[in-house]
Amino acid sequence: MASLSIQNVKKSYGSVEVLKGIDLDLENGEFLVLLGPSGCGKSTLLNMIAGLDTITDGEILIDQTVVNDVHPKDRDIAMVFQSYALYPNMSVARNIGFGLEMRKVTKEERERRVDEAARMLQIDHLSDRKPAQLSGGQRQRVAMGRALVRDPEIFLFDEPLSNLDAKLRVEMRTEIKKLHQRLGTTMVYVTHDQIEAMTLASRIAILKEGEVQQFASPQEVYEKPANMYVAGFVGSPPMNFVPAAVVSENGKLGVSIERTANGSRGSVFLALPEDRQDISEWVGRDVILGIRPETLTHCSDSEMSLNNRLQAFDCQVEVLEPTGADTLTYIELGGREVIARVNPYNTTEPGETMAFMVDMGKASLFDPKTELRI
Amino acid sequence: MTQKSIPAKQPLLDWLRRNVAKLVVAPTFALMIFFVYGFIAWTGYISLTKSKMLPSYSFEGFYQYIRLWKMTPWNVAMENLLIFGGLFILVSIVLGCLLAIALDQRVRAEGVLRTIYLYPMAISFIITGTAWKWILNPGLGIQNTVRSWGWESFSFDWLINSEMAVYTLVIAAVWQSSGFVMALFLAALRGVDSEIIKAAYLDGASLSRIYLVIILPTLRPVFLSCFFILTHLAVKSFDLVVALTGGGPGYSTILPANFMYEMTFRRNQIGLGAASAIMMLATVMAIVIPYLYSELREKKHD
Numbered sequence: 090m091a092s093l094s095i096q097n098v099k100k101s102y103g104s105v106e107v108l109k110g111i112d113l114d115l116e117n118g119e120f121l122v123l124l125g126p127s128g129c130g131k132s133t134l135l136n137m138i139a140g141l142d143t144i145t146d147g148e149i150l151i152d153q154t155v156v157n158d159v160h161p162k163d164r165d166i167a168m169v170f171q172s173y174a175l176y177p178n179m180s181v182a183r184n185i186g187f188g189l190e191m192r193k194v195t196k197e198e199r200e201r202r203v204d205e206a207a208r209m210l211q212i213d214h215l216s217d218r219k220p221a222q223l224s225g226g227q228r229q230r231v232a233m234g235r236a237l238v239r240d241p242e243i244f245l246f247d248e249p250l251s252n253l254d255a256k257l258r259v260e261m262r263t264e265i266k267k268l269h270q271r272l273g274t275t276m277v278y279v280t281h282d283q284i285e286a287m288t289l290a291s292r293i294a295i296l297k298e299g300e301v302q303q304f305a306s307p308q309e310v311y312e313k314p315a316n317m318y319v320a321g322f323v324g325s326p327p328m329n330f331v332p333a334a335v336v337s338e339n340g341k342l343g344v345s346i347e348r349t350a351n352g353s354r355g356s357v358f359l360a361l362p363e364d365r366q367d368i369s370e371w372v373g374r375d376v377i378l379g380i381r382p383e384t385l386t387h388c389s390d391s392e393m394s395l396n397n398r399l400q401a402f403d404c405q406v407e408v409l410e411p412t413g414a415d416t417l418t419y420i421e422l423g424g425r426e427v428i429a430r431v432n433p434y435n436t437t438e439p440g441e442t443m444a445f446m447v448d449m450g451k452a453s454l455f456d457p458k459t460e461l462r463i
Numbered sequence: 464m465t466q467k468s469i470p471a472k473q474p475l476l477d478w479l480r481r482n483v484a485k486l487v488v489a490p491t492f493a494l495m496i497f498f499v500y501g502f503i504a505w506t507g508y509i510s511l512t513k514s515k516m517l518p519s520y521s522f523e524g525f526y527q528y529i530r531l532w533k534m535t536p537w538n539v540a541m542e543n544l545l546i547f548g549g550l551f552i553l554v555s556i557v558l559g560c561l562l563a564i565a566l567d568q569r570v571r572a573e574g575v576l577r578t579i580y581l582y583p584m585a586i587s588f589i590i591t592g593t594a595w596k597w598i599l600n601p602g603l604g605i606q607n608t609v610r611s612w613g614w615e616s617f618s619f620d621w622l623i624n625s626e627m628a629v630y631t632l633v634i635a636a637v638w639q640s641s642g643f644v645m646a647l648f649l650a651a652l653r654g655v656d657s658e659i660i661k662a663a664y665l666d667g668a669s670l671s672r673i674y675l676v677i678i679l680p681t682l683r684p685v686f687l688s689c690f691f692i693l694t695h696l697a698v699k700s701f702d703l704v705v706a707l708t709g710g711g712p713g714y715s716t717i718l719p720a721n722f723m724y725e726m727t728f729r730r731n732q733i734g735l736g737a738a739s740a741i742m743m744l745a746t747v748m749a750i751v752i753p754y755l756y757s758e759l760r761e762k763k764h765d
Contacts, residue, residue, distance in 0.1 A: 174659045188667060191666050
């Protein structure tokens with residue numbers, strides 16, 4: 090186990106700046122997920138932690154020791170690759186034990202540890218097979234076994250599940266989570282899948298164009314996204330963005346939104362809760378209101394009376410998409426399409442007007458110019 | 464209603480449409496059967512006769528083969544083929560492989576170097592032979608140049624030394640073919656997943672270890688392809704000998720193909736020439752058939 094610290098790390102290829110000063114600090118035993126679209130520099134950062142890529146500027150520290158110039162094999166890290174990178178001419182057992190072989194571990198010790206790792210991942214019956222004779226999920230397990238057997242300070246995962254089918258991906262995700270809970274080793278995991286990030290991470294770093302957009306726990310990233318990019322990237326279906334104006338009504342600050350109800354166009358006032366009344370400088374200005382689909386649902390009087398942050402309004406329904414548990418209800422707010430999660434038994438027909446309520450305590454406000462959270 | 468009438472109306476056109484692929488292939492197929500396999504069979508039959516200047520068709524059994532194997536030039540030719548072929552294949556593969564590995568290290572001038580190494584392949588063996596004849600000629604080439612620099616006792620006269628002349632063939636042939644081998648290996652090396660190399664790095668393997676233990680074993684098909692391409696080049700080598708040594712000194716550097724040509728077209732010994740040609744075919748077959756057999760068997764297992 091080890092702590093990992095990335096300090097103002099930059100990477101450029103010629104004049105192209107891939108990473109523009111990354112700062113991340115990781116405690117012992119944390120699970121960091123680097124999340125971002127392809128080309129955001131997340132894999133480059135991982136390769137730099139592994140020592141497979143040089144660092145243009147800044148420092149990477151493992152256990153308070155600068156490792157910029159330490160050879161990959163001496164950093165005591167193990168990595169699981171996207172393509173699994175198994176050695177095609179070696180048996181499963183030799184694949185797993187190769188790192189130990191190179192480190193001159195005795196044969197008995199090696200066999201014992203390979204056996205242990207193989208049993209842990211339930212691949213002990215495959216030890217004589219060649220990688221070509223394995224299924225995708227089995228190859229994935231061998232790749233993990235190869236990392237596991239070394240008992241490293243830090244595990245690195247480079248999109249390890251992206252080559253698996255959907256069902257297997259969910260299975261292996263749980264497997265990795267269990268592994269982290271059992272070993273308690275520091276792990277860094279790269280993915281572009283926000284669900285993987287949310288389920289696995291103890292902290293998520295969202296990258297875009299070589300910059301960290303937000304570095305926080307999954308819950309905080311979800312509930313308090315630092316900007317519109319993060320808000321749109323995390324969550325499925327994504328957060329709704331509604332153009333709104335900040336207004337003051339009856340001594341309370343809130344937002345005013347355009348919508349159609351009962352065939353007529355008009356605006357509706359949604360008051361902000363007590364703890365969000367500190368934005369008086371925004372009165373009269375345009376903002377973007379971010380609402381998660383599950384905080385926007387059919388109006389229920391009993392819930393309204395219990396929670397004063399809930400605000401009700403009515404709006405015309407455009408399209409219904411039943412998913413079983415919930416029906417995704419498309420409405421139009423402020424000229425944008427907005428999704429609400431509604432109980433299937435409380436929906437109306439498309440074209441009719443329905444009463445909704447929104448939890449303003451869980452809503453986010455963004456500056457339309459800088460796209461930052463207000 | 465139209466279901467029936469279409470095939471009934473134009474049966475010829477329909478037949479054509481169904482068999483167009485076979486019709487297109489048929490002429491080449493027929494030509495190949497006649498000119499390649501037909502002539503192999505004819506040569507095989509002639510080798511069993513006492514044909515001299517003109518073919519005769521009276522069957523004489525293995526008379527020509529017994530005669531052939533009693534002739535010193537033929538035995539020299541087969542021995543030369545063994546030395547030349549063996550060294551040529553081995554050195555070309557080793558050198559080509561090393562060049563490919565060197566170029567695979569992201570060398571800056573890779574494009575230029577690759578072209579330089581590959582170009583000899585575009586030259587015919589006649590040109591290669593002539594050029595190397597000049598280079599290796601003691602009075603003109605390397606020996607003369609080194610002596611003119613002041614090293615008077617330097618001697619490099621393999622070309623006119625009947626013991627060593629066969630090795631000059633190896634030098635010229637390797638010069639010509641190793642670039643091609645390099646190109647094959649380089650293409651295969653580029654196909655190796657770079658993540659495997661990264662993984663091996665993290666596992667603590669050195670660069671030489673990565674190539675020897677992990678990458679080269681995966682290139683087995685390339686080794687085999689190179690081996691077979693070079694083998695057939697070696698067996699059918701003819702023009703290189705003609706241009707470089709002319710078979711000499713004496714007949715010390717002749718190869719089976721030169722022997723066959725000499726007997727068939729110069730000395731009016733068609734039967735003997737045919738027998739030597741069949742022996743060459745047998746040499747190639749002895750190598751190719753086990754290969755084809757193992758390849759086809761492997762396919763079935765997959």
